[in-house]
Amino acid sequence: MTKYQRWKNKLSLADVAKALHASSRNAYASYEQGKREPSLGKLLSLALIHKTIGFYLENRADIDAYIVQCRDEIERHASTAPQGPGLAALRQRLAARRTLAS
Numbered sequence: 789m790t791k792y793q794r795w796k797n798k799l800s801l802a803d804v805a806k807a808l809h810a811s812s813r814n815a816y817a818s819y820e821q822g823k824r825e826p827s828l829g830k831l832l833s834l835a836l837i838h839k840t841i842g843f844y845l846e847n848r849a850d851i852d853a854y855i856v857q858c859r860d861e862i863e864r865h866a867s868t869a870p871q872g873p874g875l876a877a878l879r880q881r882l883a884a885r886r887t888l889a890s
Contacts, residue, residue: 791820793860807837 794804801813810816818824
């Protein structure tokens with residue numbers, strides 16, 4: 789990946805290094821400078837990082853709206869979900885099963 793791609797996606801060396809789980813910013817910088825070759829796994833990760841981040845930046849408003857919609861739906865389902873048995877009831881059921889198994 790090139791410095792231009794990182795710059796285009798508004799990422800710092802530290803951002804990309806952290807996403808790659810690289811040992812340091814310098815480790816990632818050595819890929820940009822051509823001093824080292826990334827492994828196939830790192831290369832695939834770099835492609836995914838840049839593509840994913842680029843997609844997000846291009847579609848930020850739609851993605852953020854979708855996330856809010858999903859959170860609202862999850863909260864609505866959680867508030868209407870029936871309450872399950874309490875901890876005491878679960879312990880009693882477990883004890884009863886153990887008794888049957890013995």
